[in-house]
Amino acid sequence: MDQTKLNGSKCVKLFGAPWPITIIACVVVWAAMFLGLLGTDMASTIVIMLAIGVPLYELGKRIPIWNSYIGGGILLAFLGTAVLNHFAVIPEKYVKSIDLFTGKGGFLTVFIIILISGSVLSLDRKTLLKSFVGYFPAILGGVGVAMLFGVIAGLFFNVSPYRIITHYVLPIMGGGNGGGAVPLSQMYESVTGRSKDEYYNFAVIILTIANIYAILAAALLNKVGNYKKSWTGDKFTLLRGDTKTESAKKEAVVPSIADIGAGFMLAFSSYAGGVLISKYILPVVTKFIFGKQVKIHALACMILLVVILAATGVIPENIRMGAKRLQSFFSSCMTLVIMVGVGVDLSISELVDAITSWGNLLIPLFVVIGAILGSALVGYLVGFYPIDTAVTAGLCMANRGGSGDLAVLGAAERMGLMAYAQLSSRLGGAIILIIGSICFAFML
Numbered sequence: 001m002d003q004t005k006l007n008g009s010k011c012v013k014l015f016g017a018p019w020p021i022t023i024i025a026c027v028v029v030w031a032a033m034f035l036g037l038l039g040t041d042m043a044s045t046i047v048i049m050l051a052i053g054v055p056l057y058e059l060g061k062r063i064p065i066w067n068s069y070i071g072g073g074i075l076l077a078f079l080g081t082a083v084l085n086h087f088a089v090i091p092e093k094y095v096k097s098i099d100l101f102t103g104k105g106g107f108l109t110v111f112i113i114i115l116i117s118g119s120v121l122s123l124d125r126k127t128l129l130k131s132f133v134g135y136f137p138a139i140l141g142g143v144g145v146a147m148l149f150g151v152i153a154g155l156f157f158n159v160s161p162y163r164i165i166t167h168y169v170l171p172i173m174g175g176g177n178g179g180g181a182v183p184l185s186q187m188y189e190s191v192t193g194r195s196k197d198e199y200y201n202f203a204v205i206i207l208t209i210a211n212i213y214a215i216l217a218a219a220l221l222n223k224v225g226n227y228k229k230s231w232t233g234d235k236f237t238l239l240r241g242d243t244k245t246e247s248a249k250k251e252a253v254v255p256s257i258a259d260i261g262a263g264f265m266l267a268f269s270s271y272a273g274g275v276l277i278s279k280y281i282l283p284v285v286t287k288f289i290f291g292k293q294v295k296i297h298a299l300a301c302m303i304l305l306v307v308i309l310a311a312t313g314v315i316p317e318n319i320r321m322g323a324k325r326l327q328s329f330f331s332s333c334m335t336l337v338i339m340v341g342v343g344v345d346l347s348i349s350e351l352v353d354a355i356t357s358w359g360n361l362l363i364p365l366f367v368v369i370g371a372i373l374g375s376a377l378v379g380y381l382v383g384f385y386p387i388d389t390a391v392t393a394g395l396c397m398a399n400r401g402g403s404g405d406l407a408v409l410g411a412a413e414r415m416g417l418m419a420y421a422q423l424s425s426r427l428g429g430a431i432i433l434i435i436g437s438i439c440f441a442f443m444l
Contacts, residue, residue: 015054015336022058026051033094040097042105046337048094049101053336056080074339074410075219081343095344102341108402111330111338112299115418117267118327120306121320122416123237128310131239134382135420138375138393139428143173143435145374146367146398153366157359164363166439171203172210172367174432176401176425181207184436191440207400208351210364211407214399217368218391218412225387232387236416240383255322263323266315274302300426303419331415339410342403371398392420393428401425 014022029038029051038044060076061067084090090098102108120128147169154164166188174180181203189196225232233240255263278298286294309315371394379389391412396405405421 014058022054026055033091036091036093038094040093040100042101045094045097045101049098049337049340052081052084052090053077053340057336057339072219074335074413075215075407077336077339078215078343078346078407078410081340082346082348085344086348090344098341098344102338103345108338108341108406109299111334111406112402112418112422113267113271113302114264114323114330115327115415116299116303116422117263117270117306118324118330119236119416119419120303121263121266121310121315122324122327123310125311125313127237127239128307130383131237131420132307132423134379134384135238135393135423136427137382138379138384138389139397139424139431141378142371142375142390142394142397143169143428143432145377146173146370149366149370149373150363153363154359157357157363159359159363162439166436167199167202168206168363169367170432170436170439171207172364173371173397174207174429174436176207176399176404176429180401180429180432183433187433187436188440191437205350206360206364208347209360210368210398211400211404212351213365213368214395214404215407215411217372218395218408221372221387221391221395222412222414228387231385233385235388235414238379238384238388238392238417238420240385255318255325259318259322260326261322262319263321263326266319266323267326270306270309271298271302273305274298274300277301277305296430297426299422300430303422303426306419327416335406335410335415338406342407345403368395368398371395388414388417392417393424396421396424397428397432399425401429 011018011020013019017025029047032038033048033051038048056077057073060073060080063076066072066076081090085095123131147165150164150169151161154161154168159168170184171181174184181200185196185200185203188194188199275298278296278301282301283293283295286292310320372390373394375392375394375397376386376390379393380386391408391414395408395412399405399408402422402425405418405425409415409417409421
């Protein structure tokens with residue numbers, strides 16, 4: 001248990017501070033919140049999210065069985081926030097401010113940008129190129145086995161293979177709600193002539209159930225990795241045998257405050273570059289070459305841009321390590337804030353309503369298991385650690401997109417793999433849309 005000294009004697013630490021300080025801070029915030037004295041501005045929202053998340057996180061670290069096998073503090077912060085919101089413990093105006101701050105307010109995107117830049121720039125060229133080359137086969141392996149396991153499960157519930165693939169596998173593996181279920185429902189309507197609402201309402205239920213399975217599975221895989229060290233790496237790279245660990249990188253170059261500032265600038269300018277490529281350069285070029293515009297999500301374009309910067313070696317080592325140190329701060333201290341933000345977005349009532357039949361409960365479970373096994377197997381064959389590949393190429397395909405990625409990586413304690421998770425949600429989701437268009441057209 002973390003301890004520090006307070007007035008010369010040992011004292012238990014909560015979230016890095018002596019427990020009296022942390023408890024008093026949280027009590028002050030809760031009091032101000034219940035009295036309605038705090039506003040809905042950024043400062044008020046962040047401190048409210050901390051006051052909600054810290055007690056849940058510290059409690060989750062100490063509950064027997066839960067802390068070892070279920071997901072610990074991070075998962076309790078996520079699910080506990082959803083439960084508090086469901087029973088209206090958090091005042092409504094602060095629920096709205098948290099949801100706005102995390103989503104439309106852009107903090108979720110800020111968090112992902114910083115984690116992408118830090119995780120990619122910290123890799124050496126050899127590891128970087130090898131890992132990205134083998135990653136897409138791992139995604140396809142997860143999708144293929146997820147389909148196989150889903151079809152097998154469907155046989156026990158008299159569900160046709162076509163419906164399993166179109167109504168279960170595709171929504172689950174499709175990159176979340178906005179990037180998967182919504183465009184799939186529109187595609188379903190345009191191809192079949194049936195209502196998109198009919199498809200979407202069912203797909204979002206199945207996706208919600210699978211998202212919970214993915215988060216719980218991530219926590220379980222992390223536990224397995226702690227026992228089977230040979231199945232996982234340093235939680236920052238997928239490639240087996242990569243000996244340049246995180247600690248070695250830190251010892252090589254210790255970034256200054258200026259280096260961290262430069263890493264901050266580089267991260268967000270790379271995002272701007274990704275937006276430029278996504279919304280202008282790529283559509284113009286593809287329109288000229290193919291006669292039709294092709295668009296890829298800005299974050300996916302950002303990843304490709306940062307990969308190029310890292311692979312060409314144009315970014316000095318001290319700035320790369322500055323970006324990495326910034327990522328380390330966000331992944332260690334701000335993950336808790338993000339878990340509260342995505343927890344508010346999880347509807348407990350929607351989840352309860354989703355449990356309508358054994359088929360809807362078990363078929364998504366089989367699909368998620370298939371995604372884990374397929375991605376892990378192919379990942380191992382291409383030289384990856386199976387657990388890290390299963391978390392990113394498997395579970396980050398089977399969750400609810402960006403917020404699901406954060407919950408999965410948080411439960412797996414692998415925030416350093418954010419770049420791969422985003423490739424699954426963005427480019428992997430695009431692969432699912434292509435598969436969906438084929439399935440809707442030819443499997444009627």
